[in-house]
Amino acid sequence: MRRGRRPDGRTIGTISTTLTDTHLEAQALAREFAAGEIAPHAADWNARKHVPVDVMRRMGELGLLAPTIPEEYGGPGLDATSLCLIVEEIARADAGIAVPIAVQAGLVASPLLRAGTDAQKDEWLPRLATGEVMGCYALTEPDAGSDTAALRTRAEADGDGWRITGSKQWISNGSIAEVFIIFARTGGEGARGVSAFVAGGGDGLVVGPEIPKLGLHTSSTVELAFDGMPVPAGAMLGPEGEGLKLALATLDGGRITVAAQACGIAQAAIDLAVEYASGRDAFGGPIARFQGVQFPIADVAAQLEAARLLTLHAASLRDAGQPHGAAGAKAKLVASAVAVKAADVAVQTLGGYGYSGEYAAERLYRDAKITEIYEGTSQIQRLVIARDLFGDAAR
Ligand SMILES: Cc1cc2nc3c(=O)[nH]c(=O)nc-3n(C[C@H](O)[C@H](O)[C@H](O)COP(=O)(O)OP(=O)(O)OC[C@H]3O[C@@H](n4cnc5c(N)ncnc54)[C@H](O)[C@@H]3O)c2cc1C
Numbered sequence: 001m002r003r004g005r006r007p008d009g010r011t012i013g014t015i016s017t018t019l020t021d022t023h024l025e026a027q028a029l030a031r032e033f034a035a036g037e038i039a040p041h042a043a044d045w046n047a048r049k050h051v052p053v054d055v056m057r058r059m060g061e062l063g064l065l066a067p068t069i070p071e072e073y074g075g076p077g078l079d080a081t082s083l084c085l086i087v088e089e090i091a092r093a094d095a096g097i098a099v100p101i102a103v104q105a106g107l108v109a110s111p112l113l114r115a116g117t118d119a120q121k122d123e124w125l126p127r128l129a130t131g132e133v134m135g136c137y138a139l140t141e142p143d144a145g146s147d148t149a150a151l152r153t154r155a156e157a158d159g160d161g162w163r164i165t166g167s168k169q170w171i172s173n174g175s176i177a178e179v180f181i182i183f184a185r186t187g188g189e190g191a192r193g194v195s196a197f198v199a200g201g202g203d204g205l206v207v208g209p210e211i212p213k214l215g216l217h218t219s220s221t222v223e224l225a226f227d228g229m230p231v232p233a234g235a236m237l238g239p240e241g242e243g244l245k246l247a248l249a250t251l252d253g254g255r256i257t258v259a260a261q262a263c264g265i266a267q268a269a270i271d272l273a274v275e276y277a278s279g280r281d282a283f284g285g286p287i288a289r290f291q292g293v294q295f296p297i298a299d300v301a302a303q304l305e306a307a308r309l310l311t312l313h314a315a316s317l318r319d320a321g322q323p324h325g326a327a328g329a330k331a332k333l334v335a336s337a338v339a340v341k342a343a344d345v346a347v348q349t350l351g352g353y354g355y356s357g358e359y360a361a362e363r364l365y366r367d368a369k370i371t372e373i374y375e376g377t378s379q380i381q382r383l384v385i386a387r388d389l390f391g392d393a394a395r
Contacts, residue, residue: 018312019081026078027085030064034093042094042218046363049210049217053134053176056100060131064090066104070113073125080253080315084260088308091264092271095367096218098261103173104128106254108135108181112198115238115246120198124179136177138168138224139247145169146380148183149191149244153226155184160233162186163204164197164226170374174222175207182226183243196243197235204229215366253318254375255328259311262335262371266304269339269346269364273297276350276359293349300342307335326388333381336371343368 019027037055045052059065068083069075078086083105091098109128112121127133144150153166164184168174180199187193201207208223238246274297277288287293314327343364347354354361372378387394 018316019085022078023082023085026067026076026082027089029062030086030089033059033062033064034089038090038093038097042097043357043360043363045094046096046217047357051176051218051220052097055097056134056176057131059090059097059101060104060129063129065101065131066109066129067101068105068113069109069125069129073121073129075109075125075129080256080318081312083257084311084315087257087260088264088267088311091261092268093264094218095261095265095364095370096216098264099172099216099219100134102254102257102261103137104131104135106257107137107250108179110253111137111181111196111237111246111250114249115196115242116198117234119234120237124198128179133178134173134176135179135181136171136173136224137181137250138171138174139183140170141167142169142223146377148247149194151183151185151194153182153184155182155186155195155197155231157186158230161235162197162231162233163228164231165204165228166226168224168226170211170221171224172219172221172374174224175210175220177201180205180224181237182231183247186243187241191244192241194243194247195240196237196246197231198237199229199231199235202229202231214369215363216370251375252325252328255332255381256311256314256318256324258371258375259307259314259328259331259335262332262339262368263304263308263311265339265364265368265371266300266307266335266342268360269342269368270297270301270304272360272364273342273346273349276353280350287349296345297349300338300345303334303338304342307331307338310334326385329376329381329384329388332371332375333378333385336368336378339368339371 063076064086067076067078071077087098087101128135141151155162155164182197183194185193186195204227206225211221277293278286280287310331314324314331317324317327346361347365350359350361353359
């Protein structure tokens, strides 16, 4: 009996009419890097739960790690559309390696560009662009995830600066980061009491061990404990009391990148399912001739095109300087559901081999789920969309 052939790097569909040469070049570079430097190692790295920092730094050298950092700060100065195309290509090879791009560009460089002083931008952006330093975004706490305004980490005034005390949970890149975007309470309860800081690590910061998780094994996720960590006055990012506004504006853009990551996972699942079904024989020929095998793959292929269009639409709004919060939420809501569905279809198409560690289907199945959780769960995306529809009546 023949077994399914392994995927051969089938090229993905793109909406070429809406993409410029610069977009296509960024996509091609990411595709080539993913095929040469990531895909051949993804299974091994995931099995060993290895976080390949050297690969992330190489992406930095090529301008793939934080592509949206402007040229004046040493970055390639690409737009949000290019960022999505890059993230999709990298996620298609390994979803975990797309995380540091989403974090470095979407959650660290983005708030620095939006609210940073010249000194803060000069200090961090050039090194974030090249991957010389990795960054992380520390918002979530053990008792404050979806309800960000409930965060309890405090920054107390101390001389000219501040001392930060509290703990942050589920921080991507946390174990490899040298620059931290930290949200802490400088005032009273509620959203207006929160300020943002950008700081290097220091005394009083304890980085926890890797948190065991379902998937994304090539991405670091840890708890950070701050025990009176001193930060200078110049570390406050944006005005005092406007930290949560900055956090949420950052997530408006970040969600588009997660949608792109979900598209990459879905594309990988479809590629694998098509490849396997074309080579696996049952009842005297390839299983690809059965509609029961074809149609679920056809359905998710159609849904993926829709999700990719939503993602690129949200990115184009961001690039045009237009409001993109609801568009990003719609893209993430739809793309994450497609990733979960496509991974399920891939496992089913491969049958027993889909359930085994021999093929990528089971990894895609585990990795896909996170896209429905981080940077706002699917319920929170619905909330964002509903608020856009209903305005104050939805609050
Ligand atoms: C692998 C991983 C990496 C992450 N990386 C980062 C990071 O780098 N930085 C960071 O700050 N955070 C990070 N997170 C945290 C992530 O963003 C949160 O886990 C997520 O926002 C959900 O918060 P929670 O886990 O506290 O769930 P909860 O907020 O406790 O939610 C639990 C359930 O209740 C539902 N729920 C909550 N409120 C509502 C509501 N109003 N209406 C309907 N349903 C609701 C949720 O949808 C969910 O199903 C990461 C998480 C993971 C797992």
